[in-house]
Amino acid sequence: MDLTQPIYITTPLYYVNDELHLGHSTTTIYADTLARFWRALGRPVLFLTGSDEHGQKIFDTAKAAGTDPKTFADRIVVKFFELWEALDISYDVFIRTTDKFHEDAVQVFFKRLKDKGLVFKDMYRALYCVGCETNYTAKDLVDGKCPVHKTVPQKIEEENYFFKLSAFAQPLLDHIAAHPDCIVPEGRRNEIVGKLKEGLIDASVSRTKFDWGVRMPGDEAHVLWVWFDALLNYVTALGWPDSGNLPTGAIAGRARHAAPAAKGKPFVYWWPQAVHLVGKDILWHHSVVWWSMLMGADIAPPRQVLAHGWWQVEGDKMGKSLGNVIKPLEVANKYSRDALRYFILREGPLRGDADWRQLNFVNRYNADLANGLGNLVNRSLNMLLKYFGGAAPAEMPFADGKLETARGELKSLVAGLREELIARMNAFEMDNALEAIWKLVRRANLFVDETKPFSLAKDPARKQDLAAAMHALTEVSRVLGAAVTPFLPDTAVKIAEQLACKPGSLADELAWGKLPAGHKIGTPAALFARIETT
Ligand code: ME8
Secondary structure: OOOOOOEEEEEEEEEOOOOOOHHHHHHHHHHHHHHHHHHHOOOOEEEEEEEEOOOHHHHHHHHHOOOOHHHHHHHHHHHHHHHHHHOOOOOOEEEEOOOHHHHHHHHHHHHHHHHOOOEEEEEEEEEEEOOOOEEEOHHHOEOOEOOOOOOOOEEEEEEEEEEOHHHHHHHHHHHHHHOHHHEEOHHHHHHHHHHHHOOOOOEEOEEOOOOOOOEOOOOOOOEEOHHHHHHOHHHHOOOOOOOOOOOHHHHHHHOOOOOHHHHOOOHHHHOOOEEEEEEHHHHHHHHHHHHHHHHHOOOOOOOEEEEEOOEEEOOEEOOOOOOOOOOHHHHHHHHOHHHHHHHHHHHOOOOOOEEEOHHHHHHHHHHHHHHHHHHHHHHHHHHHHHHHOOEOOOOOOOOOHHHHHHHHHHHHHHHHHHHHHHHHHHOOOHHHHHHHHHHHHHHHHHHHHHHOHHHHOOOHHHHHHHHHHHHHHHHHHHHHHHHOOOOOHHHHHHHHHHHOOOOOOHHHHOOOOOOOOOOEOOOOOOOOOOOOOO
16 A cells, blocks of 8 residues: 555535535545545545535525525535534535636636537437436436436426537446446446446536526536536646646635645646545446546546445435434534444445434444443553553563463554554445454453453552553553544544543554553543433
8 A cells, every 4th residue: 555645535515505414424424534544644635525506406495595596605605614613524625616716617628628529509308307406318217206306307498518428438438447446336336337338328518597507608698517517626626727736715715624735736646546435326427427527628537436325314215304314413412523423434324325223323332432442441541540550561471371362362453453444444444444443442341351450459469460451451542542533533632632642643653562661641531421221
């Protein structure tokens, strides 16, 4: 694994038609975890998110709210900022599709496709779902309705500009064959390949019935299709078409944690090292439509698209009409941000769909966080305080051979952890990465039962074994504090504080023996209060 290779991690730009819910937070938390993980290993990371502000959906929603679309977007986008702030999402760049530099670059891109003969004018007759901002053919519909929104699409008939999408079916198939991991997971890649083999129809990329969008250069009666505009954010935010530095507009939008190195690099440094995280609903747009646009403009497709599944709630589709929408902030406020992240990362729709069940949430929280990690660190540090005044003993041999073997198992789990995490995260298996960490948590809790430091402490002749056990438990607590950094950032900081250590970089702290003998810890405190169930 080359840790000097840059990675550009993106979330979709969410529509500003409504407040964001669990689904949007899931994609963003997956992206945030990846960004934090690679940063903690010293890899150059650029993490982008933003807002999708044009199109008929926003136009209609703003109208229904009695305002103009820009005022409406300005109001909703603030809620995005607030949510990501409250969830401590570590994005580097926030782009709005109404940013001027973006709109200008979209026009340049469109002109380029036109100059290359890839755009033509024709009659557009389509079944259009405003919810998806996408047209469907009759055979895509289920009982005459959009398969995602379950609503009857609008019949549209107008003269539009088309992009010659049909020319790209074979180039896309060739690209996918040459880069088998460009769509993850494999099952979703195969679905796209299957559809491509049926051929592609040209895509309408302009509209005349409303004017909320990027103006078509050369024909002001048209605005560009919202997807055509929005997808381009991934390159416009990097400064395309100038291959200079990131445009200040994108950075000024809401730059937090903006690493100077990220800002100072040109387009070609980050592109095409892009990983787009998206839900399965928009994989088609992010592979077929997006890559064809790029190929048409002689720009390389991104390295990967990770398409995750969807959440249901207690076995039902999550939606306003059912009144079962999970609000991430409510969960975070009730249980903690890390509890929210843990459940999403551990049981969320990373590969297939997933079901948000309150009972599972409580069980995971109590078993893994409160009784697992929380209990281990808390009892380890409290015992260190009690038996050694909070000063870590030096490592020393166990007099009891069985205990030596048990410590050997802990050491070998620690020794393999860094490489295992890298492999898992490289494959986007955040759930399995957590499992690797929790293997160590479980083994260490077992080690407490095996060594029984509270019994050893009663016998002055066992002082050496007590010291050896407490050294091992303090080391494991330190390693775990570092290991959870990308997944549970608040917990990582708390563990570091309690240990009086620097919060972790994964580059050099996931190794045994980094705690100097005599190191004095801080004050232990419970990490997770158990959720009482009656
Ligand atoms: O599609 N479970 O924006 P959007 C999991 N603006 N994830 C879910 C979900 C669920 N139940 N519901 C939504 C758009 N999502 C476009 C994107 S990008 C250039 C333009 C997540 O606001 C998931 O990531 O409709 C999905 O892809 C995204 O929200 C759709 O957000």
